Amino acid sequence: MRIVKAEIFKARIALKMPFKTALGSGQATETLFIRLHTDDGLVGMGEASYMGTVVGETLSTGAAAAVEYARLLLDKNPLALKPLTKQMRSLLPNNPTTRSALDMALYDIVGQAVGMPIYALLGGERRPLTTDMTIGIDTPEAMTRTARDYVDRGFSAIKIKLGTAYREDIERVSRIRAEVGDDIQLRVDANQGWDHVTALKVLRELSSLDIQYCEQPVPACDLEGITYLRQLSPVPIMADEAVFDQYDAFRLIKRESCDYINIKLAKSGGIDTAMSISSVAEAAGIKCMIGCMAESRLGLTASAHLASALDNIVFYDLDGAEMHIDDPIEGGLVYHHGGEIELPTAPGLGATIDQTFLDQLEKISVTS
Structure with a gap:
């Protein structure tokens, strides 16, 4: 078997409402969809959802990188997952989001070839997953209304x-806790927005509100700051933007800089590196979360397969597609009441994209 063609589609999926974080705001997600074709007739699907403020990639730069990755993969055997993922990283090491789409498509092909869903291909089983829901930055009043809506759902x-x-952040969480009661798990994510002094001040104030953890309170480059916080904060610290691969994970764990790690395929470059991050964390007794950017259900299905296969992943933040106006995905994970996720059992990813939707997109083809 060999790869004979790659198709690259540039998409923009509108959000139901603007979404704001400490890193910026947006009204749509910019996404690259990938199709890899083999000479056996198998087609692998992948998705790259871009957040340039985190990964340093955009839809335009990602499309250019995808062409280079596709040229590398042409005429190669897709079953050689390890060598191919290593070669892609060596070719363009600083394009993890784009690489994750190609990685995803390769795993999709392999799963189809052996007749196994990806979670089983990874040695796991289909287990229950329940996602949280995320509230973007807004006024305390608006965020509280959103929280009530989520609880009602x-x-x-x-x-x-x-x-x-500082004061606004405290008010946001205080109002939400008062509105939803004590039985709802609350997690906070500063997206690198505080310095370590402000972060400690906020987290000490929030400690009485039973906060499960705080994601990336300080800039990703501030290893001293996150280590300082982990030592003094009453709220557990989860590293996110500071961890792209297993080497980042090892560095933070060695410094005792975090309690948890957030794994995202768009940061790690795909399933292969994500598994390595989880293995390093598991060896150190560090639990992980599977997170997302703003992927459609295609990309989120790959993430859910990974989470289902690895029991060291115990937190699930796979709500990205819930924010989209349109859903062009056929098959894939299904959301049920309260965020329960049902994984497909079909071989490979178990998801594809509506052809009518793809026909409307700008396409780049790479062939032998």
Whole structure:
């Protein structure tokens, strides 16, 4: 078997409402969809959802990188997962989001070739997953209304975006806790928005509100700051933007800089490196979360396969597609009441994209 063609589609999927974090705001997600074709007739699907402020890639730069990755993969055997993922990283090491789409498509092909869903291909089983829902930065009043809506829809865990002014962040969380009661799990995410002094001040104030953890309170480059916080904060610290691969994970764990790690395929470059991150964390007794950018259900299905296969992943933040106006995905994971996720059992990814939707997109083809 060999790869004979790659198709690259540039998409922009509108959000139901603007979404704001400490890193910026947006009204749509920019996404690259990938199709890899083999001479045996198998087609692998992948998705790259871009957040340039985190990964340093955009839809335009990603499309250019995807062409280079596709040229590398042409005429190669897709079953050689390890060598191919290593070669892609060596070719363009600083394009993890784009690389994750090609990685995803390769795993899709391999799963189809052996007749196994990806979670089984990874040695796991189909286990229950329940996502949280995320509230973007807004006024405390608006965020509280959103939290009430999520609880009324059955969600038991809510992630609150913070990272602005100290008093406003405290008010946001305090109002939400008062509104939803004590039985709802609350998590906060500053997206690098605080310095370590402000972060400690905020987290000490929030400690009485039973916060499950705080994601990336300080800039990713501030290893001293996150280590300082982990030592003094009453709220557990989760590293996110500071961990792209297993080497980052090892560095933070060795410094005792975090309690948890957030794994995202768009940061790690795909399933292969994500598994390595989880293995390093598991060896150190560090639990992980599977997170997302703003992927459609295609990319989120790959993430859910990974989470289902690895029991060291115990937190699930796979709500990206819930924010989209349109859903062009056929098959794939299904959301149920309260964020329960049902994984497909079909071989490979178990998801594809509506052809009518693809026909409307700009396409780049790479062939032998």
